Amino acid sequence: MAEHSATAEALATRDQAQERPAAQGGRLTLGWTIGLIVPAVLLLAWQLAAGQQWIEADLLPAPVTIAQTFWAMAQDGSLANDILVTVYRLALGFVFGTVAGTVAGMATGAMPFARRLLDPTLQALRSVPSLAWVPLFILWFGIADTSKVILIAVGVFFPVYLNLMAAIAGVDRKLIEVGRVHDYGRLRLMLRIQLPAAMPLYLTGIRGGLGLGWMFIASAEMMGANNGLGFILTNGEEVGRPDQIIVAILAFAVLGKTTDWIVARLAARLTGWQDKLSAESGA
Amino acid sequence: MTRQLDIAGLTKAFGTAAPVLGPVSLTLDGEGITAIIGRSGSGKSTFLRCLSGLETPTRGTATLGGKPIRPAEVGFVFQEPRLMPWLSVRRNIAFGLGHLPKAERKQAVEDAMALVGLSAAADYLPKQLSGGMAQRVALARALAPRPELLLLDEPLSALDPLTREQMQAHILHVAQHIRATILLITHDMDEALALANRVIVLRGPPGRIVLDVTIPEHDPAYAFPRDRTSAPFQAMRRRLIDALEERPLAA
Ligand SMILES: Nc1ncnc2c1ncn2[C@@H]1O[C@H](COP(=O)(O)OP(=O)(O)OP(=O)(O)O)[C@@H](O)[C@H]1O
Ligand SMILES: [Mg+2]
Numbered sequence: 001m002a003e004h005s006a007t008a009e010a011l012a013t014r015d016q017a018q019e020r021p022a023a024q025g026g027r028l029t030l031g032w033t034i035g036l037i038v039p040a041v042l043l044l045a046w047q048l049a050a051g052q053q054w055i056e057a058d059l060l061p062a063p064v065t066i067a068q069t070f071w072a073m074a075q076d077g078s079l080a081n082d083i084l085v086t087v088y089r090l091a092l093g094f095v096f097g098t099v100a101g102t103v104a105g106m107a108t109g110a111m112p113f114a115r116r117l118l119d120p121t122l123q124a125l126r127s128v129p130s131l132a133w134v135p136l137f138i139l140w141f142g143i144a145d146t147s148k149v150i151l152i153a154v155g156v157f158f159p160v161y162l163n164l165m166a167a168i169a170g171v172d173r174k175l176i177e178v179g180r181v182h183d184y185g186r187l188r189l190m191l192r193i194q195l196p197a198a199m200p201l202y203l204t205g206i207r208g209g210l211g212l213g214w215m216f217i218a219s220a221e222m223m224g225a226n227n228g229l230g231f232i233l234t235n236g237e238e239v240g241r242p243d244q245i246i247v248a249i250l251a252f253a254v255l256g257k258t259t260d261w262i263v264a265r266l267a268a269r270l271t272g273w274q275d276k277l278s279a280e281s282g283a
Numbered sequence: 284m285t286r287q288l289d290i291a292g293l294t295k296a297f298g299t300a301a302p303v304l305g306p307v308s309l310t311l312d313g314e315g316i317t318a319i320i321g322r323s324g325s326g327k328s329t330f331l332r333c334l335s336g337l338e339t340p341t342r343g344t345a346t347l348g349g350k351p352i353r354p355a356e357v358g359f360v361f362q363e364p365r366l367m368p369w370l371s372v373r374r375n376i377a378f379g380l381g382h383l384p385k386a387e388r389k390q391a392v393e394d395a396m397a398l399v400g401l402s403a404a405a406d407y408l409p410k411q412l413s414g415g416m417a418q419r420v421a422l423a424r425a426l427a428p429r430p431e432l433l434l435l436d437e438p439l440s441a442l443d444p445l446t447r448e449q450m451q452a453h454i455l456h457v458a459q460h461i462r463a464t465i466l467l468i469t470h471d472m473d474e475a476l477a478l479a480n481r482v483i484v485l486r487g488p489p490g491r492i493v494l495d496v497t498i499p500e501h502d503p504a505y506a507f508p509r510d511r512t513s514a515p516f517q518a519m520r521r522r523l524i525d526a527l528e529e530r531p532l533a534a
């Protein structure tokens with residue numbers, strides 16, 4: 001008898017355990033708001049500590065001061081201007097890097113000869129730390145936008161190239177054969193089978209490239225620029241304005257996250273055909 | 284009328300290894316299903332792949348109406364559906380129709396879908412299909428360009444017995460409605476006898492024809508749908524088993 005009820009209890013516990021994931025699924029919509037709790041508490045504590053003069057305002061200004069600085073920079077249009085300059089450089093570099101990475105990835109992915117010819121060189125270049133390029137590019141292209149755009153393009157190029165090459169080289173031979181029995185030539189095989197099949201990994205590469213692009217533009221603008229978000233960072237250091245630095249950091253965070261979200265949404269839409277457990281990943 | 288398929292001395296060796304197929308010589312005249320059965324490794328797939336152009340024969344020729352077979356004249360169904368996962372059923376079926384004007388392409392897709400009973404699933408993605416449905420899409424994709432030669436490489440072997448029987452009915456239906464020479468590979472003797480009007484037994488390697496029987500078309504015992512328990516059916520089955528038995532070929 002006792003044994004019987006123990007079993008029933010175990011079953012009931014198991015039922016509850018099985019219910020839990022469903023309940024979690026319902027709460028998932030609140031997921032990102034939960035993520036706000038920790039920053040909010042930190043912010044409150046920070047403001048409190050600053051108000052009590054526990055933190056030196058010259059090193060770490062109070063949140064309210066930062067908000068005021070933000071408001072001032074937004075009002076006089078300087079923030080919008082610097083954001084535009086940075087986004088413009090990033091966009092140009094992103095487009096060039098993506099195009100170059102796509103062409104190189106397609107060629108080396110589809111043609112083993114091109115891969116053997118080019119990949120070792122590109123892999124060697126990839127091992128160069130990004131900042132090592134900066135002095136050389138400034139020497140070659142000057143301090144104007146060109147050197148920055150090229151640096152960003154270099155950063156975007158490698159993830160796009162590597163992912164697309166791997167994806168195209170890895171397309172299932174069985175699908176290629178379907179193209180061959182339908183008399184597909186090289187170009188149609190590429191456009192109608194290899195590229196669509198490579199799309200998920202390609203988009204992963206583009207997303208990674210965009211992330212690197214943001215890192216590279218910060219470096220580029222910090223090493224020589226008279227406008228842009230990266231310039232606000234170095235300028236803030238020179239004139240001793242930590243509030244200005246923090247505003248730029250926050251702008252980088254918001255912009256980086258937003259552009260990544262856009263690409264992720266686009267990727268989810270373009271690769272919805274995948275037979276995966278969950279459609280949304282990452283993001 | 285479909286043109287005559289002539290296969291003469293077809294042989295295939297991979298690299299410098301011993302041949303896995305042939306020489307095979309065979310003439311197929313007219314429509315209907317010819318089944319090819321043989322044990323695993325006897326070279327059945329290699330044979331079909333040589334006809335489709337996926338493999339180049341080491342020796343020998345295959346011609347349709349006296350001319351080399353062109354890929355546009357061939358439809359091929361693999362053991363697996365091999366659908367493009369990013370394309371809807373409709374677009375998968377249109378895969379080999381790029382050369383047609385839009386209206387004709389649309390009509391060809393509709394016809395092929397209707398022929399295999401898939402019209403209701405036109406907008407599904409492959410991930411939404413059952414195994415049997417997916418294989419019917421593959422069949423429709425091969426049929427849509429109206430090939431003269433339809434090559435089916437064990438299209439049903441990955442399906443469960445009930446679905447397989449359903450699919451056999453689909454294939455029979457298709458065979459009765461298109462003008463094509465159909466070669467069906469199977470390792471299932473009953474399937475061969477249920478569908479074909481000619482059965483060829485291949486033994487190897489190297490794969491060679493050891494038996495070639497024509498089913499008496501006008502014999503009521505073989506009227507479709509065939510009664511698999513009838514005495515002539517069973518006797519024919521016995522002959523095929525004997526031919527598949529491992530005995531020296533020379534005998
Ligand atoms: N690409 C290849 N390279 C080398 N050998 C191959 C290749 N394809 C097939 N073979 C060999 O050819 C022989 C016949 O293979 P094939 O696939 O034609 O057999 P099959 O009759 O279709 O067998 P199954 O019923 O298992 O599908 C096998 O011994 C196989 O190892
Ligand atoms: Mg086979």
